[in-house]
Amino acid sequence: MAQVGALILVLGALGFLVSQAGDNLRARSIPTGFDFIEQPPGIQVGEGIQTRDFETGGRALWVGMVNTLRIASAGIVAATVLGVIVGLARLSHNWIVQKVSSVFVETLRNIPLLVQIIFIFTVFTTLGNVSLDSGPIHGWLHISNKGLSVPRVFGLNGSFQWLAFMAIGALVARWAHHHQVRKQEETGQLGYPIVAAGGVLSVFGIVGWFAHPVMGFLGPVFGLIADALDGLPEETLQLILAVLSIVVAILWIRRFLKSMSSGGGRAKLTDDDWFRMIFAFAGSVLVAFAVLVVWPGLSSWLLNSGRDFFQLLDDRFGSGNGGRPFDGKRPDIVKPGNFANYGPAGLTLTPFFAAVFFGVVLYTAAFIGEIVRGGILAVPKGQTEAASAIGLKRSQALRHIILPQAFRIVLPPLGNQYLNLTKNTSLAIAVGYADVVQVGQTIYNQTGRTLPVMAIWMLFYLACSLTISVVVNFFNVRLKLVER
Amino acid sequence: MTDQQTTDVAEPEEETSNLPPKVPRLPPGEWMKKNLFSSVGNSILTVVFVLVILAITRGLLGFAFSPERRWDATATNMRLLFAGAYPQNQFVRMWVSLGIVVALGGLSTGVWRAGGRMYLTSLLLKGYGVGGAVVLVGILAPFSGSARLSYFLVGGLLIAASFAVQSATDEDTTVGTLAVGLVGVSIAVGSFWVIPYGHHAFIDGAQVVSDGTVAATTKGPLTVMVILAVLTYFLGREIADRVDAGWPRKVLSLSWLASPVVIVFFVLRDPDFDYGHIATTEVPIFLAYAVGGGLLLFALASPRIGEVGRIIAAVTLIAAAATFLTPMLQVIRILALMLAVFALAAPTFSGNRAARLRYVTVWAGVVLGLLWLITAINSPATVESNSSFFTGGLALTLIVASFTMILSFPLGVILALARTSNMPLFRVMSTTYIEFVRGVPFITILIFFSVLFPLFLPENMEVTEIAAVTIGFTLFSAAYMAENVRGGLQSIRRGQYEAAEALGMTTAQKTVFIILPQALRVSIPPLVGQTIGTYKETSLLAIIGLFDLLFVARSLIPNQTSFIGSVREQLLFASVIYWMGAYAMSRASQNLERKLGVGER
Amino acid sequence: MSDAASASVRDLSGATNMIECEGVSKWYGDFQALNSVSATIKEQEVVVVLGPSGSGKSTWIRCINKLEHHQEGRIVVDGVELTNDLRNIEKIRSEVGMVFQQFNLFPHLTVLDNITLAPIWVRKKPRGEAESAARALLDRVGIPEQADKYPGQLSGGQQQRVAIARALAMEPRVMLFDEPTSALDPEMIKEVLDVMKGLARSGMTMIVVTHEMGFAREVADRIIFMEDGMIVEVGTPEHFFTNPTEDRTKLFLSQIL
């Protein structure tokens, strides 16, 4: 009863607000359509996979999304590495290491991230201009108001063949690793799994450097696949996708039910369990419906891009791609004063990217450091004692007992930090890094489509958040300690 | 971690032991061997870290003390940084506001008898550390000879003083932490009277610098604040000694809650009341609600009223909703809604005559407070400024942060209760809201509220941008708050619910009297953490162009003609300010956590 | 009773000394937890330590395993003196097994992995060998069918028996038990005590802190009574339970029996 009342109240309030907004929007003749997605926006963005001459507004937003994803994923990796180091350093027995890491944490997490990002950005912009005199430091590093350049490695034509070669190498290395581990377990003699795997990989790398053209035969194979995709009728793919989506949902539900029933009878399903299953099934039906009816273009798009992809691979693997697979260049000034011409001469982080990246990485690392430290300390003392009582060394106890358990404790808050990091990259707007928020703002300033752009922002971030929490949850469930 | 344990053993805890232990304080050489050079790897780490620290310190000092730095820009714009465009001739209001906070702080410290004792030796150890650091600064910074000498002198004096005190006292002398803090603050404020920092001011848009100590308009009020803090502290202790500690604590807690509202709307903004209007409109409204509503509530709070009470309460709610259909004063509608809430909650607080009277009194107090507040907000202000809001800088930061915390707290509690309730609709609504808000970046919400919020309002309703943004902050913060409270709710064992049920409590009573108090107690540390987060997040105001501390530091000062391009200095200063606030709060929360025994195993 | 008597008259005078403590003292900060504790435990001897709560029983046996370090006195285990030297500690730890009140099994490893972890990584045994040894041990403690479960899935008594098996897997020469049954429900206590009795009969040197008087009577060669960090009285079970000399022992027994 109370629920229905509250629902009516909330819906009523929402409806009131929305109708109010509708009136106001109409009164001020503010456009709300999503048509800008299809029209050329006539804007430029700072950096990304494309920077100008966008065919559609959607494409420009996509560039912004890619930029967000780029900085977020790089940031997650870097912040994790740095954060783990900081967390371990805070537990170090070396007084100075411990103190330095705690100063690091206490400083960075108590200053607003935005201030840090702006500060880093300002430091870059107040640096000198690019000029021939202030060339790269020993030829390796170049810092100027145009950003940070380090040497970069880039693939030449043979790189694809070499990578294919390395893929085989990785398989062999895996086998070698496995073999060594087995040997150690079965005979008790010390094996060298890491050394063996590394050795195999490097042998393959070196041999592949010269022998990679032998992988050229892959070209025609990919060509065949491309032709096959070309021949496939659209409707077939549509059907396959639809059936696949429903089958996946059913399989998932089956697995879910199986996981609910342990040993004897099935545990009683709660509302939430039902909700999940119904949600999964309805979702899959919705996907199937979308593929078949709402968006039939999707399958032809998939077919076309798949065909293009394999044709590209055909080109790359085709004959005439011999020679060195990779080359490197140090940062170099091609045309003094004009940074845009750095070209392939070095890997360059723009000041915009660098400010946001270093900002979020340092800030998040401080938090991750605290989480890691807390996680390690949260492993019950009895575990350490038991480990030493059966004779494990400190390092062994750390590896086999403490870290595996600490990892389980750390995972949920770590996932939270990943979410925060991803959301925090949106502060890029303060320094003008071309992420989805900044590009969106440029677009709505031009077209007046504030509301639709905001809706796209929120949907995009919700999708990111959902993805991260699904991944984290997956591991969380898999690693959960078994209880009665 | 067993080693961790053994290194911590040195702290003496019980003083009543019959057998003296070996004193394990290591001489410096051994200490260094144990903590810095215990192995080859450790020694390398130590050396590398020392070198890196020295390099970084040198770089920072080189930056900070370079003659090119425009620290005078900071000094000249101090007022702008702290209070934005608040009119200079009314500035005393700022000091009064600070005075209110300081007085409340002093009283609370006294009443709660806060502050422990620390070992003098650990303080002296800090003395050595600070002295050494000052000397190090003297060595590393790019100073002229005489400046360097003065650093050596100060550092040397500190070390010598620490040494002298150490040799004059014995090992387990303790000192009060409050006394130490007071001495520190007094020295800092006292130095404003003695040391010629120079006097910077903006007069008619031109920078004026004169030698001598800081302006009297700064050091005078600051000194008053220190004295006020001391006086109120002793007053607080007196009160705590004389009367039962319960009610001063309650009064103080309420004063803290009310202080942001009072400061912002009555001290800083100063409403220009139209007393004729008050006499003809507000007073009658108050009487009607206090008396009429009071009688209604008195009846509804009777334990014997039963089903009829609910029906009456529901009718009240419908009537309150109906007020929105016809034009009338906003106050009347709000109070009607409030009355409906009180009517619905009446069974929870029902009881004997005294309890019912108390309920009615609270109602009258709420009516008075709300009426007063709404009238104040709707009256024109006597303090006018040329910017969009009457204050800016750090003051704006603090205002937005404190309002956000106060407003989002009840909302967060409601959301958390809804999410944990066993009514699926509530759960779904609350969960959707919380997960939505937590899934999007704050900046998108902030932009939404700053740009689009006015569109969602009825024609005749006006909301300033600050208010709109504060609502955005509140809605955002409430979702996170709800998660913290939910953590607390989940930590409560089933037995508590069952015990409450066994006592025959209704769901509402159980929640209000048994579950929430315990849950909130557990959630205090994460809630403080969230307060820190909100405080830091206020810096985002700068992105949407409000004149908060960061905006002043980044965009206003560096664009003044005399200080073009002094961004880095201002940002550093702002960082220090932000840092001090956040660090103080996080230390406080750590102490609190220790006191509450949360996180102990 | 005759069984107990036969146990207590076991002649161990010819056996070598397994553990020697001499004037061991330990402080936690200012608080003295052990006050000059001296005792010698022979090979194959079973010693039960009794005493009121807080008397330092746990502290003492944890010192023997070097989980705590003592500040004064000497502890010699199997001829090796406990110092801060890391190599000594490792040697001692693999010779001295310990069983905790709270089991302290590793919750993220299966029962089998719990038992084989140390043999594989410390003793460098081949996995196959370690596993068959572990299965044999599980058989010995009566739970061969639980090898592939996780500790969280076992009952308290089963967990404690796994913990005993885990300690035995290192083939220790001494076993320390710190109140191994106090966290257990009454019906589980017996299964653990039975395993311990079997262990005692097989000739293992054992120090057992326990409040199980039946076990002490039946199995112990000697009983040590501690209070306030000191050893108050030492004697055979017969002496101890029939006519203790010290008043404090009498008081303790009157409260507990």
Ligand SMILES: Nc1ncnc2c1ncn2[C@@H]1O[C@H](COP(=O)(O)OP(=O)(O)OP(=O)(O)O)[C@@H](O)[C@H]1O
């Ligand atoms: N880590 C520690 N820090 C400080 N005091 C400790 C510590 N561990 C033990 N103590 C103190 O040392 C004394 C002896 O403790 P111990 O655990 O050895 O007692 P016990 O005889 O095993 O008691 P119980 O039968 O309750 O287990 C107790 O007073 C205890 O409070």
Ligand SMILES: [Mg+2]
């Ligand atoms: Mg004990």
